[in-house]
Amino acid sequence: MELDLAAVRAFVAVAACRRFGEAADELGVSQQAVSKRIAKLESDLGATLLRRTPGGAEPTDDGAAFLLAARALLATADQAVDAVRSRRRALRVDVLGTRLAPTELVRRFHEATGTPVEILTSDGLRTAAPAVLHGSVDAAFVRVLGPLDPALAHTPVCLDPLHVLVGAAHPLAGRRQVTMADLAGVTAWMPGNTPGTEWTAWFADLADAFALRIETRGPNFGFDHLLDEVACSPDTATFAGEGVRVPWHPDLVRIPVAPPVPVYAHSVIWRHDNRHPHLPAFVAHLQAGYRQPSRARCWLPLAEQHLYAG
Template identity: 40%
Template sequence: MTDLDLATVRAFVAVTDHGQFGSAADVLGISQQAVSKRIARLESRLGIALFDRVPTGAVPTAAARRFMAHARALLALADEAVATATARRGPLRVAILGERLAEMRAMRFYLARHPEAEVEFVQSNAYVTSRDALLGGRADAAFARAQGGLRALPGHIAAVPAYLDALHLLVGKDNPLSGRSAVTLAELAGHTVWVPGAAVPSEWSDYYDCLSRFSGITVDRTPRSELFPDAGTSHGPAPIEAMLEHIAASDSLSTFNGEGFELPWHPHIRRVRIIDPTPAYPHALLWNSIDPHPGLAALIAYFRDSYNSDAASDCWIPGPDRALFMP
């Protein structure tokens, strides 16, 4: 068994993100020599080379790119463990998956109308989900599916429907579907749709499994990191921008995108509605009913009242979610 020193893992992530040992040292608050020693110690422990030194800095090796996702997950779990052990009741902590998603837009709307609310957002990612943050005690509430995923939620986790996010198809301007205002779900049977987020086992990968079985769509789960290894680093584009550029340049590639997702502008990207039925992602508000935060009552009441149930009759959602989301 190989025990990993978290300090060396943090140094590895910092060098990868910033592309230079000096920049990583500034972020970590240590010397460049200390960063180099930590990387050398990690390389020795793993028995692999992690970086190729180039004139502009350091470029992750193929082995390093494979290790990166696990390194980020390890650090996130370590941070969560510390936060859980030292937690004090303060602002309402709400876990979200990303700044661009529908739940963040909904929370901004809520906070604009409830200026007295004290809310702190807990950012999740593809490897440590919003549900994990809630179950681990790092958050008081979370936006996620109430069903699906690797395991069922325990009985003390309560839920109300928050938002049905209709899925659209994103294609490039040369894609045969680009001229369509809408396409039926039946017409997409046999098509392959790229969903890089489904590469990680989670409640959303389970959602796309269900959609694939229902519709006959093949889900391509190739992760973005395999296609754009530099995306998200100091010398590469943002992951979402790299993905859009890839789709825009193709005459066949497509991906799903939620209606509530704030998409960066690209002149060659076209959004095509999916109808009859419209697949929708069921975002629920989850919380721990054993020890609820005092600020939860107003938030629960708001989403219970504002849930867009009028859209449900035209939507497809997985069977396990229907009891909560279908009026």
């Protein structure tokens, strides 16, 4: 005999919901259709799978035995369908924020190749890595810290130099460049720095290395609000990467840091066994555009210094 997957799905839904009406709503069909599908399944199997009780429908002993295998069967069927659909859908790429340098890398790939892409955002490695492992995204831009899950591959793709943002009345506002020595003792306000994230850890390393103070007092009302506050303050500063798209503000001054400039290392991660047809070209495009800077011109935390040569 051949099992009807729609009937199996109806049985699994009723077993989970305990009520035919709720299962019908979940499946988007009528309650009568659910009842007919389960009746046919029971007829095909020659066994009663559900019994009605005052508390709702419950699996019989035969139903409980069938349920585990039925769930596995549906999971396999869904994976088979997704294996085909995933080859036709857009490449899903996770970024920390759409203002950051990795989004520009994705845009350049899209424009160079015409590949359809879908941008998603997360809060970095701790959520992006599980999303890549589970297949909800194809690739993610993160800062790699230590070993990853063996199922994941990664490669460095961008080193983003540090810039300082100050208001027009700030003492540094007239400088064309600043050194990290110039910034010793400076307090940078960064309310978006979230404890436990890889970017917050990077700024903590930066503060330790150059005698800075990172202030994370909140609440965090977003990047635009931060810039407004910095622009009107004579003593507040903040940081942004060179690749960060900072909206124009009449009283905001953006100052590059002179070499050796701190750089934030963006890497891309993906599953070794991901078969999306555009993923290899995406990774190759990123690798082709990556340039390793000289040690003399850049600063990275000690744990990341293997990412560049020279």
